Amino acid sequence: MASNAKQLQDRLQYQFSDQQLLTLALSHRSCGSNNNERLEFLGDAVLGVTISSFLFQRFPEAREGDLSRIRSQIVRAESLAEIARNLDLGPELLLGPGEMKSGGHRRDSILGDTVEALIGAVYRDAGMAAAEACIHNWFGEQLEAVTLDMPVKDAKTSLQEWLQARGKPLPEYQVVKTEGEDHSRLYTMSCKIAAVEAAAEATASSRRKAEQLVAEKLLQELETKQ
Numbered sequence: 221m222a223s224n225a226k227q228l229q230d231r232l233q234y235q236f237s238d239q240q241l242l243t244l245a246l247s248h249r250s251c252g253s254n255n256n257e258r259l260e261f262l263g264d265a266v267l268g269v270t271i272s273s274f275l276f277q278r279f280p281e282a283r284e285g286d287l288s289r290i291r292s293q294i295v296r297a298e299s300l301a302e303i304a305r306n307l308d309l310g311p312e313l314l315l316g317p318g319e320m321k322s323g324g325h326r327r328d329s330i331l332g333d334t335v336e337a338l339i340g341a342v343y344r345d346a347g348m349a350a351a352e353a354c355i356h357n358w359f360g361e362q363l364e365a366v367t368l369d370m371p372v373k374d375a376k377t378s379l380q381e382w383l384q385a386r387g388k389p390l391p392e393y394q395v396v397k398t399e400g401e402d403h404s405r406l407y408t409m410s411c412k413i414a415a416v417e418a419a420a421e422a423t424a425s426s427r428r429k430a431e432q433l434v435a436e437k438l439l440q441e442l443e444t445k446q
């Protein structure tokens with residue numbers, strides 16, 4: 221790690237009993253087979269349950285659809301990357317030479333995946349209560365700002381509405397390829413919008429994440445052209 225491990229853990233507001241878990245959580249797959257993908261898989265599940273439980277208790281009268289949309293907004297790639305930047309994780313990432321050269325420490329997808337891996341690492345280190353405490357600390361500002369009437373559209377919804385408002389056909393999502401074993405599979409999704417001659421690809425640890433990432437890319441591209 222680029223800085224002192226104690227300083228990083230101070231920022232995380234969590235001290236690891238097993239320091240190897242911290243190192244593993246920061247290790248991108250470009251480093252080799254000993255990487256953070258399994259911890260990311262675990263952390264994604266822990267984060268989902270924790271945020272769902274928080275929203276369930278915070279809004280006892282809310283409908284399932286409202287809760288799902290709010291949760292999607294909180295755990296979307298951009299939000300996770302923002303958390304990573306708040307924690308100054310970029311310099312701490314352990315990347316292979318190629319990713320390091322291409323600026324992987326600034327990439328939203330890598331930063332967001334690392335946040336999930338750290339959640340998984342805390343869960344493995346000390347259990348659910350410790351992981352929940354970290355999530356509430358790291359996501360505190362976002363959770364405090366949540367209201368039922370706030371705009372909570374995920375990237376796929378926003379892209380669809382952008383196209384519908386302009387009389388354009390809906391985007392087409394397709395699996396380009398899958399890589400890895402079942403427990404650490406990566407999905408590359410493409411999204412094409414023939415009417416505006418736009419297309420993009422994105423890779424993530426689930427189809428849902430990859431679809432959201434590629435939708436974000438296209439939406440940003442379309443809005444820039446306006």
